[in-house]
Amino acid sequence: MFSVADVPDTNLSTLPLDFWHRARGGRMVPFAGYHMPVQYEGIIAEHRWTRTHAGLFDVSHMGQLLVPLEQTQALERLLPADLQAMKDDRPKYSLLLNESGGILDDLMITRRADGWYLVVNGATKAGDMAVLEAAGISFTYLEDQALLALQGPEAVDVIAAHAPGVADLSFMQAGAFDLAGAQAWISRSGYTGEDGVEISLPAADADRVADLLLSDKRVRPIGLGARDSLRLEAGLPLYGHDLDEQTTPIMADLLFAVNKRRRTDGGFAGADRILAEVEQGAIQKRIAFTVEGRQPVREGGRILDDEGNEVGRVTSGGFSPSLEAPIGMGYVATALAEVGTALTLEQRGKLFKATVAAMPLVPHRYHRKGTSK
Incomplete structure (x- = not known):
């Protein structure tokens, strides 16, 4: 999955919450170009806590991008999603594809009033941005935004006490909320198979909000190790391991990400191969x-x-x-x-x-x- 050896501060980037993690006993390892916490009290204990209570994950290494809505058609040439049919504030899982139908990245995309909001993998975000630039797609890299995930059966009850209205969201719905004075974008989604939310907020507010959430006895900080075991139990693929540029959506059992209109109309990178596999199998x-x-x-x-x-x-x-x-x-x-x-x-x-x-x-x-x- 990833190295669990502690490394010196060399060429790795730090998260906005780097000191926060270290102060709470987070064991830092290299992952996706960052120092990230692999565990605090232990992977198995953190895994089980998330399944029964609420785990707080720092996923600020991931890339957050904003693409103007006018770029919808250009985006559809790279993704197999039916962006034209998407409703506002409804995140969707999608794939960035190459011309051979291979997966360059998997991502979440949401139509917001201010543009297409994309969350891409940390290890691939530089490459993803290069692909967008090569396609003539303009975007803003939201590098001053942190990204937290609060996951588990008690997660929504915890955050709803500080961000009224979050409990009204259903799975794969999102919106802008005041989170204890921080302007946050919150989606009811995650990477564990559990109920929960992902929270995009200014990096300057991350420490304060993380402290606030952790002050609830139902919440504990959770590292990369448990994140991996949780997503594996949930059958969720990890890019660079279960997905790569040689893997097509059909091989990866991700047909649902090739939306119905696109299966008929095509028009996206690698469509010929992918649609042939839809018909004939991979x-x-x-x-x-x-x-x-x-x-x-x-x-x-x-x-x-x-x-x-x-x-x-x-x-x-x-x-x-x-x-x-x-x-x-x-x-x-x-x-x-x-x-x-x-x-x-x-x-x-x-x-x-x-x-x-x-x-x-x-x-x-x-x-x-x-x-x-």
């Missing part, structure tokens, strides 16, 4: 799996068929605190992607028995309209 598919025993099989492990032939690779692997078992994701030949298929994994000469599992491995608990809280 030769490989992203799967989730469980592993017998207690030892996880990490990224790079080989996936074998019954005769010992390599049919795929592990792209993410780890121990699931919720299931108390090793789990992972990877790519296999599509014929082997059916849930229940037995697989053999190989890593460092050792063989492991695995079974293709349904995603998500742990059910999502998003708050949707018409459902109980």
Whole structure:
């Protein structure tokens, strides 16, 4: 997933909350060009706290961009989303594609009154901005904005006490709120499979707001380690591991991100290949799996068929605190992607028995309209 070795302050950037993390015992590691906290009290404890209470994550390494609404058609040439049909303040998951149909990045995009608001991955944001510039798309990089995520079943109750109206949002809805005097953009979304919010706010307010949220006994700071195990249980891909420039949306089991009109009209980067795969299927598919025993099989492990032939690779692997078992994701030949298929994994000469599992491995608990809280 990422290095867990502490490194000296060299060429890495610091988050607005860098001192805040260190003061609270955050173990800082290099990730996406930044010093970031991998854990505080321990990955398993932080994972379980988020599943039962509320975890506060600092994701300020991610890129926040604002594109003028007049650039809608130009954006649609890079993304397979139906931007023309999007309603205001409704975030949508989408993909930045290359001309071969490969994924340059996965991102969140929201139509706001002031433009298209994009949240892109930290490790790829410079490249993403270069792609936009090459396409003649103007944008503003919101480098003075921090980004926090409050996740877990108690998260919305916590923040609603300080930002009235947030509790009225449903999953994948967003809006501007006064958060204890900070002008914040809050979306009911996240990367854990739990209910919760993501909060964009001025970096100058980040310490104060983080302290305020942490003053609630239901909230604890959570590091990258638990963020990874949570998203893996939720079946959510991590760019640079489960997604890359050689992976198409169909291979990645992300057909939902190619919106209905775009499947008919095309007109986006890599459309010919992607639409052919929509019709005919892709030769490989992203799967989730469980592993017998207690030892996880990490990224790079080989996936074998019954005769010992390599049919795929592990792209993410780890121990699931919720299931108390090793789990992972990877790519296999599509014929082997059916849930229940037995697989053999190989890593460092050792063989492991695995079974293709349904995603998500742990059910999502998003708050949707018409459902109980």
